[in-house]
Amino acid sequence: MGNHILEANITREYISENSGKIRRDFAFAAPVVVLLIVVMVVLIVVIVLGNALIILAFKMDRSLRRQSNYFLLNLAISDFLVGAFCVPVYLPYILTGKWMLGRHLCKLWLVMDYLLCAASAFNIVLISYDRFLSVTRAVRPLHLTEARPFRMPDHAGRLLFFFCFGPWYLWLEVSYRARQGMTRCALGKMAAVWVLAFLLYGPAILLWEHVTGKSHVPEDQCFAEFFHTWYFLLCASTLEFFFPFLSVTFFNLSIYRSIRERRARHGPGPRALAQAGRQRLRMASCICRGPLAPPENRAEPDGAERPGRSMRGGSQCSRLAQDKKIAKSLAIIVCVFALCWAPYTLLMIIRAACRGRCVSSHWYEVTFWLLWLNSAINPFLYPLCHSSFRRAFAKILCPKPRSTQTPHDHPATAQR
Secondary structure, rough: OHHHHHOOOOOEEEEOOOOOOEEEEEEOOOOHHHHHHHHHHHHHHHHHHHHHHHHHHHOOOOHHHOHHHHHHHHHHHHHHHHHHHHHHHHHHHHHOOOOOOOOOHHHHHHHHHHHHHHHHHHHHHHHHHHHHHHHOOOHHHHHHHHOOOOOOOOHHHHHHHHHHHHHHHHHOOOOOOHOOOHHHHHHHHHHHHHHHHHHHHHHHHHHHHHHOOOOOOOOOOOOOOOOOOHHHHHHHHHHHHHHHHHHHHHHHHHHHHHHHHHHHOOOHHHHHHHHHHHHHHHHHHHHHHOOOOOOOOOOOOOOOOOOHHHHHHHHHHHHHHHHHHHHHHHHHHHHHHHHHHHHHHHHHHHHHHHHOOOOOOHHHHHHHHHHHHHHHHHHHOOOOHHHHHHHHHHHHHHHOOOOOOOOOOHHHHHHO
């Protein structure tokens, strides 16, 4: 975020004992400048194009407009703004070591930088929570109604029941997946992410100097006033990283536990089922070769399933396979989130506590760039983990030519 600029790895800094202000001298070789420009331009292009492809896929493919995918869209919007605004504005600052865009744009850039990074973290939590509900609560209402059938009260009690518990009872009858089309609730959660992300850092960035009565930021620099306030950064980092990381870890473990329990409850895996199926075919062939028995006395092979039961088992297996894909995709996104966020968060708190004397600015700058690198990686995780996004991207990048065949050329119409 913006508070890393105080001690960027491209400058020399010293503290004046009289004024206490931090000054920096630009010291960059020409080859390093060219290399930095190339790297940052590539990063900007990847972030902008990758996340723009996600947004375009939502606009063109209506099948993606489900509640769970709307949260991915929210994450893509925040990542897109990182590449479209935060990184380009930072480019001249890191090359020259001086902020030349004015104090108001500095405040706007800091607010956007902190806002977008926090929104990305909160979106990860929202996506994890939605996947958690999809796996662990999807069949629970139907399971409850099947296992423990509810007897409706008679006479006047029936009217009282519907008046008091009717909405809740109807909600139990509808599974989580059947409520995927409720986009209004999804939009409310998406808006809540942005509001919470702004409240985390926005007021502090805008009002800190007015509360303290003075500003510690030089005119040619741009960083947050609370850069060395370690207790504020510790509290903010707890809400921005530690709490989201613990939450998504809990969701992941719950999903893994649910899948293991369902796998044990539904029986052996696909390979064992295939072997059992081959054994059933052999047993059936042996029975068919024997003498015919009356239908009422004809016994089924051991372990054979009726068509209804086999269809139900097939749907359960397909559902279990789908949930495994959800768990794998979520685990990949969470691992990338942790690798990109943990180093920066820890070093930010340590540097604030020791006022920048115990951690090299080079390492701190590297960990900061990992945050923006996460915005470039996320668009590649979507098609890797979701087949629906792969199909949408294929339609956009490799559109199939439309058929120009006329009705007269159709063989069926020609025979008529």
